[in-house]
Amino acid sequence: MTFDGSRYVSNAVKALPPSGIRKFFDLAAQMENVISLGVGEPDFITPWHIIESSFYSAERGHTSYTSNLGLLELRQAISDYLEAKHGVGYDPTNEVLVTTGVSEALDVAIRTLVSPGDEVIVIEPCYVSYKACVLLAGGTPVIVDTHVDNGFRVTAEDIASRLSDRTKAIVLSYPNNPTGAVMDCATLQRIAELAKERDLIVISDEIYSELTYEGTHTCIAALPGMRERTVLLNGFSKAYAMTGWRIGYACGNKHIIGGMMKIHQYTMLCAPIIAQKAAIEALRYGEEAKQRMVAEYDQRRRFIVERLNAIGLTCFEPTGAFYAFPSIAASGMTSEEFCNELLREQSVAVVPGNAFGACGEGFVRCSYAASLQEISEAVTRMERFLADHAR
Template sequence: MKNDYAHYISQTAKVLQPSGIRKFFDLAAGMKDVISLGVGEPDFITPWNIREAAILSMEQGFTSYTANAGLLELREEISIYLRTRFSVEYDAKNQIIVTVGASQAIDLAFRAILNQGDEVLIVEPAFVSYAPLVSLAGGKPIAVSTSAENGFKVTPEQIEQAITEKTKAILLCFPNNPTGTSLNETELIEIAKMINKHDLLVVSDEIYAELTYDETFTSFASIDGMYERTILINGFSKGFAMTGWRLGMLAAPKELVEVMLKIFQYTTMCAPTMLQYGAIEALRNTFHEVESMQKSYRRRRNYVVQTLNNIGLDCHTPGGAFYVFPSIRATRLTSEQFAEELLMKEKVAVVPGNVFGESGEGYIRCSYASSMPQLQEALKRMQRFIEAKGVSSNNHVGESIYY
């Protein structure tokens, strides 16, 4: 056998591009004194009561498999959570699956609904895994580009222009990664009309639902007529500071969940048992800490947005998540050039906007899920960098926290 494995590798997998986010994270990991604003991970440690519940479950010997869909006790808590927080009702017994992260939930959704060649609309800029997951499921991702002029909000008209006879579904993520853009109930209702008109399914990634700052979050499944069309994706990583736990959830009509559960049975069996006990505790007794983290992110958002605009990088105010998406066009650098030079010269890691789709070119994604001292130092370095590129600023980076 020759050592040339090209003949054996799947053509679909072969053309997949590595994550642009991980590329810059890996570069930064090998350097000293780097401030990383690249990876979307809370700087908060998982609250102790959640960790303690997981540890206690192991001490008590709860180390066997759970039901494929997850502990019924946890699914019941998820059902209560979705009803009380977002006004959507799902049966714990047959409409909810506990997954290994929200990313797996999205993967299950696509594999359950797509046939070869089916098209999925993806609103861009978009998280880097969406399009590859569509492709791996045999579908074809179709970009629907948004712009800063409209606050990176998608319109029903843009959606309709992208629809063809092969369109089966649309993926929506709000608050959005990477732009932080959120959509209010009125805007969602207008999009729902277009989805009804063209008989589409919706994969609604609501992982940042707990991190909205200016308006009440509205779940897409709560919009009139959308419950039957929506696969709701959520999880514990962002709002509960549980990224490394890799626990997600999906909720959908029973008929869709039955298909997704079959795939889940053969690929995963169940999410880790002890972590599910931690998630039960998270949903029962941790919302005071969730709200405290949310308030902290809001303060950081206000500080970062105002400072970026002051130093010469135009930046809209995101409605949620923990990212800003400033324009770097004033520097006359591409997104890749800006990110690489900033890392090498000032040791600040950001993600070039083009990895989130073509409409992200000319922007960078910065996470403000870092401590305020780190954010202040990172912005000082960024100001020094862009001033060296001839971009004038209105002000120097201050020490104030903006509320």
């Protein structure tokens, strides 16, 4: 008899839908000459001084475990950065946890806060992990849709209408993946008031905060009364082109961070020391390289939005992250049909909007973390695709 491993997989894991993004990458990876606007990852290599300082520290023998919380020097640098940038500081001894990417910080935050039956507000379209992490923690994700007519910004009223006695937390994520929407300060203030009124925790994934092209990013933890009830997540993957180093962090109330630390110490032990050393260098000396990358993204952003609109894929103006989220209404196709056919016929990979939640249907995510030349060629191919399918 053949061994059927699937019988041993837990029901919770079996019930998890596979990521709609992954499915697409796997398809694209099997094809040749594909231009990919699919990946949510910088096309830059980590700035050389960051790589060098990390390798140099390894050469000097820094190859050990670190404190479970992460190197104190890094926690201090994170606190200093947040204080200088957003006016909200944290005690590095017990309010900052260094993690293996925001991915781990998110999972650990949700597992720390959520008991079976608790509800968590998830605002869609959004990064694919939020719902999955809530489900794995035994919680219930309660979805709040956002729409293009409101710039994909959630309002306090939208959230209030979905609260119940079991709501424990709200996951916020601005600048947003996949829409590129940012949040204005006034709306954030109203959401903060609601969180205080209804005694909710805000898990704020601000991984794209440095990629804000117009105005300034408001960190919700810096609003009055929000420092204690926000678990602030951020990291190095996007702003410093450091996805492969796997470094992120969580800041918040010492009891919540202490709870997160417990899970982290049993499951991860600590983030890799060479990556922590790299993160220290990034915070101390990475500003110039970061600004150069941000300026490039901004140039590409303007270019892709103008071109998409010109070919009839109406695109709301994203002012954060590195994604454009055009409507594909002109094609008459569903998001999945559009992406499958575009890949098959024109070898261009973009991601169906519904991979980020049902309300993303009718849109596709185009990452502009690609060269101008690639973006230009991809949009030209999309134009050809639309012409071939003119109704």
